[in-house]
Amino acid sequence: MNLNDFFAVIYELLGYAGTFSDDIYQEELYTSVGLINIFVGLFLTIVFYFFNRPKFSKLKYWLFMLLISFIINFVVGILVTQNTLTALGLEYKFIDYALFGLKNAVICIIVFVIWSYAFKWWNSDTKGIPKIFFGKF
């Protein structure tokens, strides 16, 4: 399975949009948007876990970083697909791009949580942020 197939499975789990999804797959946009999503999440978690200090080691600041990631990925999801497909002369409604941006943003939440769990053990100041499973893990 190549990267495009891998990301396509994930994105289309959240909804298949017919020809719009096919065109994104065809242009291998799943790969570029997915990789941007992963690296944005990685960058922001590194900032949170490695450049943090006790005052900002709180859940509300972690949620703030997640919000930034959400917004970036939402905008990236719209711009990358719209620019590419429009350049190819393919016309879709803005709502199609917006829904894809939203899918990308939702996936970024999962990516951000995964990165967080990979890094939260490293910094003693941020240990315990976030905690899921009823605050146990």
Next chain:
Amino acid sequence: MAKLYVFGIGGTGSRVIRSLTMLLASGIDTGFDIVPILIDPDGAGGDLNRTTKLLREYQDLYTAGAGHKPNKYFKNKITTLGDIITEKGGGAKVFDGFRFELDGVQNDKFKDFIDFNSLDRNNKNLAKLLFSEKNLDADLDVGFKGNPNIGSVVLNQFTKSEVFQSFADTFEANDRIFIISSIFGGTGAAGFPLLVKNLRKANIEGKHYEYLKNSKIGAITVQPYFKVKQNDNSEIDSHGFITKTKAALHYYSKNISGNNSVNHLYYIGDAADNTYENNEGGKNQQNDAHFIELSSALAIIDFAHTDDTYLQTTNGKAIKPKFKEFGINGDNNLSFGNLYGASQNLLKQNLIEYFYFNLFTNNYLKDWLKAPFAKEYEPVIDQNFLYQGFYKTLTAFNSSFRVWIAELSRNSIAFSPFSVNPVVNQENKITDFSLGSNNIFTLVRDTPEKKNLNPFASNNDELFVSFLNKAAKATGNAPDAPKRFLEIFSQATTAVVNKKLI
């Protein structure tokens, strides 16, 4: 572990042991279990009671911290003679705490103590020759009011007591003895030579104690370092301090230093220009802590750290007795920079670390109970923890430490290594200190803060928390909250002080 019996005689003895307790709390280790025995007829004495309270708190904190991973604070065991006898399976109930209670001094006049009225005429005349009318009518329950001639009679009781016998019974080959006394008052000046004589004689109720006879004995004799206000109604008059000192030194030159009774004898004193209230005794006799007392406590540490080879004794005589004095580089308002090498090394790191431990727990801890060091490891340090016995005791001890620091800085000569301002109550007694700066790492005089060039780096209490989080991660969980608390704070304060100051 071998024991170091520390006899604190009179008010000065109590005050020096107070300073010693603070030093041990801050992490200084003597290598001995300390057994303080306070000998003071003035049971209501402010200094005495302040010290016994402090010793009890220290014991509780030692017990709370002992037995897991090593931590710095309260690590030197302080125990009582009663505890030692119990550990050895002895049944006799010796005194419970730290103070030996003299019988027959409560509400008694000296003439009642010696049964003056039942003496025959010749003995009455002899007693009148040795003791003035004022002496004979002196109330003993507030001490000997600067009269060693009374003290030497009353304190004889100690060496004939069950306590002294129990002490001799528990004394072992590697144990040591240290005696603290002042030379210019009543209790210390009388008690010190008497005690040394009986220790070296080592014959109690017909039983001979060879270990005691050849024990390693250190002593500090504190010469005048304060005056008291002139008061015609008081028997204590500081004009006589120097004369009494000279007379006692003359006596010691034959009976203490002259006959090699003591292995190490420390002399300390100061050209006194500070004047205390003239209290003959009782709860009002509570003097501010003084640098002389802190230095005297250092003598105990010095003696404890001295190798056995320098403390050999044969037939009750020290083979190579040493006589030591203490010097400083400065004349008032001292800080760590005014101490010479060994003293500075001993005091600086430990007192600074305890100061910051104290500062953080007192000023900031409650604001950081949601930080990882507090809530991410078991047992948690939360609001409940702050209301439990251990933390209450620690708070009480730390409050005493703050008062002690502030008193040292207010006294003359002043020892003020930290930029703090004493907070006083209506009676001008120190109750706390306030900080001289908002930046907590600028509070150590003569020791500039190591600046961090990163403008985004954490500082102040936040930096402390960062080190606490690291320490908590390294320590992990602990059997109980007090052990975890002491471990992480002892690691974190060392790290933060090394990072920012030393």
